[in-house]
Amino acid sequence: MTAPDDMPGPSPAAPAAGPPAAPVLSARDVVIRYGGVTAVNGLSMDAFAAEAVGLIGPNGAGKSSFLAALGGQARIQSGSISLAGQNVSRLPAHARARRGIARTFQLTSEFSGMTTFENLVTAGHGAAGASLASVLAHPRRSRQQDLAMARRAWEVLERFELADIANAYGRELSGGQRRLVEIMRCLMRSPTVLLLDEPMVGVAPHLVDRMVADLKAIRDDGISLIIVEHALEVVRELCDRVVVMADGASIAAGSYEQVVKDREVQAAYLG
Numbered sequence: 001m002t003a004p005d006d007m008p009g010p011s012p013a014a015p016a017a018g019p020p021a022a023p024v025l026s027a028r029d030v031v032i033r034y035g036g037v038t039a040v041n042g043l044s045m046d047a048f049a050a051e052a053v054g055l056i057g058p059n060g061a062g063k064s065s066f067l068a069a070l071g072g073q074a075r076i077q078s079g080s081i082s083l084a085g086q087n088v089s090r091l092p093a094h095a096r097a098r099r100g101i102a103r104t105f106q107l108t109s110e111f112s113g114m115t116t117f118e119n120l121v122t123a124g125h126g127a128a129g130a131s132l133a134s135v136l137a138h139p140r141r142s143r144q145q146d147l148a149m150a151r152r153a154w155e156v157l158e159r160f161e162l163a164d165i166a167n168a169y170g171r172e173l174s175g176g177q178r179r180l181v182e183i184m185r186c187l188m189r190s191p192t193v194l195l196l197d198e199p200m201v202g203v204a205p206h207l208v209d210r211m212v213a214d215l216k217a218i219r220d221d222g223i224s225l226i227i228v229e230h231a232l233e234v235v236r237e238l239c240d241r242v243v244v245m246a247d248g249a250s251i252a253a254g255s256y257e258q259v260v261k262d263r264e265v266q267a268a269y270l271g
């Protein structure tokens with residue numbers, strides 16, 4: 001494992017005196033091109049258990065593309081992505097999801113027509129990978145799975161104080177509640193890495209603090225969060241470490257306080 005020189009100290013997950021922990025997710029020299037456009041130009045970063053990494057940078061820096069590459073929604077031209085030491089670069093998104101990489105998706109019209117509870121159970125079944133054929137072949141097993149998913153959904157709803165919207169349809173939820181349901185859908189699959197692309201978009205200001213607290217709780221459960229976020233006050237409050245991207249590359253990494261002082265970062269933001 002190679003840690004960039006500018007990464008201060010051992011990872012937060014590392015025991016005080018023991019060997020440094022291995023990263024959960026590791027990206028090396030990732031390149032993403034769309035036709036003639038190079039969206040990501042050789043980016044490397046590590047993410048450790050129980051830490052929140054912020055990915056910031058001006059519009060068009062390549063943040064969403066990089067996140068999509070981690071989740072398997074975007075193809076990489078070169079470089080590698082490893083999860084728990086295994087190269088997953090060539091695995092499709094659903095296979096990475098099974099191995100623990102979760103990414104939020106906006107609730108589509110299909111999910112707007114389901115209750116919160118149904119939304120969570122459906123997401124959980126995605127994880128179990130139950131095909132119709134296997135459900136028909138093993139009806140008892142699928143019933144046990146239904147019960148396990150229902151239990152898990154209630155666990156999540158109660159933990160995050162969402163039980164009161166369990167029976168509300170997706171279309172009835174506020175922007176902030178929808179964002180929460182999107183995140184809780186991911187938690188149904190007990191991920192080790194959670195990827196979030198601008199989770200605060202559409203969240204009313206009075207719900208932002210609650211979202212930040214929920215994300216911290218998820219991190220403190222041991223999950224590695226990688227968050228693209230425009231709102232710098234959210235990044236300052238939530239992220240243990242920040243990677244700043246510009247023109248597809250990392251131009252700075254460190255604590256929020258360190259990177260905002262960086263001249264190159266200030267220049268990139270001012271344009």
Ligand SMILES: Nc1ncnc2c1ncn2[C@@H]1O[C@H](COP(=O)(O)OP(=O)(O)O)[C@@H](O)[C@H]1O
Nearest residue numbers: 034037038039058059060061062063064065066
């Ligand atoms: N699907 C796509 N097809 C073509 N170009 C794309 C596509 N997605 C992103 N890009 C281009 O890649 C660059 C990085 O975009 P993006 O990853 O969305 O940046 P950010 O999320 O930091 O704003 C931009 O120049 C953008 O126009």
Ligand SMILES: [Mg+2]
Nearest residue numbers: 063064065228
């Ligand atoms: Mg983006």
